[in-house]
Amino acid sequence: MLSTGLPQGAVPRLERPGPLRERVYEALLELITTRALQPGQHLVESELAGHLGVSRQPVREALQRLNTEGWVDLRPAQGAFVHEPTEEEADQLLSVRMLLEAEAARLAAANADRDGVAALEELVARGFEAVAADDVETAVALNARFHAKVVELAGNAVLAELAAQVDRRVRWYYTPVARQRGRQSWIEHRALIEAIGERDEQRATRLMREHTEHTRRSYHGQAKP
Incomplete structure (x- = not known):
């Protein structure tokens, strides 16, 4: 060692x-x-x-x-x-992530086709399997892929570029709370897919905001002594 x-x-x-x-x-x-x-x-x-x-x-x-x-x-x-991230650094990054991904969810609801929705459903199924197996590393990787797929389905190249810039730092902050978020995170993903599949832009935006806010709160909660 x-x-x-x-x-x-x-x-x-x-x-x-x-x-x-x-x-x-x-x-x-x-x-x-x-x-x-x-x-x-x-x-x-x-x-x-x-x-x-x-x-x-x-x-x-x-x-x-x-x-x-x-x-x-x-x-x-x-x-x-x-580097040891400060509370302020984490809050700023996760707040920006919320804005980007809420817009990505809205655009995905407007633009996603059946194949795109099916790809999201496959990732969620694998996410539930990873949680059941307590495979945090795989769950974190699948979570990143799920959010990246939503951004891809949004069809906005500038948004995709901005989201990619924060992706690794999001993974950095998400990893320590992945087990805590666990199954609930994937339940939220599934609800988001339903909104995207039904082309409900407002609901998709709201659900993504709530989802990313839950992660932000979880991170700040575990960071407190």
Whole structure:
């Protein structure tokens, strides 16, 4: 076990050739957003390099980029640490998410076809299965795919681009409350599908607002001591 908290073999070694700097960045970002690397955790360059099977240089470059983007804090004479989000940061991000996804739900209700609704129903069925199996990692991934599909069905390229920019941070905040939200989250997803399938734009908007607000409240509730 590394001091970073990652078991040996948890992350596959990166294959060459390719843009190694980018691949290391993506690997570390995935570990942070899935909380395999926890907020506040010390990131040791040499250990991460060994774990990923690369030299320390691309790891150092990736950590610098992650610091610029707010995922990692570089502290003088101490090293790199996974950023610990503040209540204000989380509230701002989740509030923006609510606005984007409420509009996405409205547009999806206006534009979705049968195939699109069927794709949402399949994701919900798999989500219920993941919850029943207490498979939090799969449930989080399916939740992200469900919301991304709603955005796709909205048919607005600008909205899709904006939603993609906040997607990873939404996953970061959702992961610690995924078990708490559990089955209820997927019940809310199912109700949203019904509104989209019935082309009820107002109800779809309201349900998505309520759904994202429940997640925001859950996050703030678990963050309190």
